[in-house]
Amino acid sequence: MDYRDWEILKVLYSQKNLTKAARLLFITQPALTNRLKQMQEELGVKIVTRESRGVHFTPEGEYLVRCADDILAHYNKIKEHVRNMSNQAGNEIAGTLKLGVSNFFANYELPHILKLFKGQYPHVDFKVITGWSKDVTKLIHNKDVHIGFVRGDYSPRGLKKYLLLEETVSVTSKEVIDLVELPNLPRIDYSGDFLLKTLIDNWWxxxxxxxxxxxxxxxxxxxxxxxxxNGLGYGIIPSRMLIDTEDLYKIDLMDQDGNPILRRTWMYYHMESLEWNVVKAFVNFIETMATD
Structure with a gap:
């Protein structure tokens, strides 16, 4: 079995359908069926069985799919290492940078950053995974990505961190309001990051x-x-969401000592990741950009 075979098993397992899997793999269904037959003959076991609603993986097939993650991850690590060696020899920054990014940062900050970085290092490609900050923290902790951008003070152990941004959190409304009256006023609530919700709940x-x-x-x-x-109520919103919004009334949240309550955005990475020249270049780029 080769690298492509392990990809086939992963895609087929996720789709449970030969036609859909073949489409995602950019091959014909007969070619996919033939390759599965060759894999089964090579291993001497049945990997899948065909049913009216799709395909079903046998216990042996389930085991092979679990192995596929490790094998593909190891292959990609070897490929990155070889490219890194070649790039270091030629003093060229190239390769694929894997980023885990909170939803807000991905929407409002990351595109401009990647544009500037790509302008300096045109041979770098990006793989970006977005999600809630707590999930991005897991991605970087498990080394599924090289660098994570996280909103909130999650402070995962064993990681190098760099403070990128600090922002206030504001009670925001269309009209002037008095904080004393807040419990009686209609509030627009939203599903947010766990730490942000905790911060707001504690202040309340x-x-x-x-x-x-x-x-x-x-x-x-x-x-x-x-x-x-649209004047339907007030919200409690991080201040960077309110940039370029001049026609809203805002009151920053304060703690009991009268200090503004801050929400921070961090860059996280493993120190050993700096062995990859593309990661080192990106970390240096972000730190330089933040201090300019």
Missing amino acids: AENYIQPPFISIEVDQVDTCKKMVL
């Missing part, structure tokens, strides 16, 4: 006895902001 508990009056619940902070802009 320190200042009010009664719970907030949640009038509308949405799934994204962008939607919350649009609701606020």
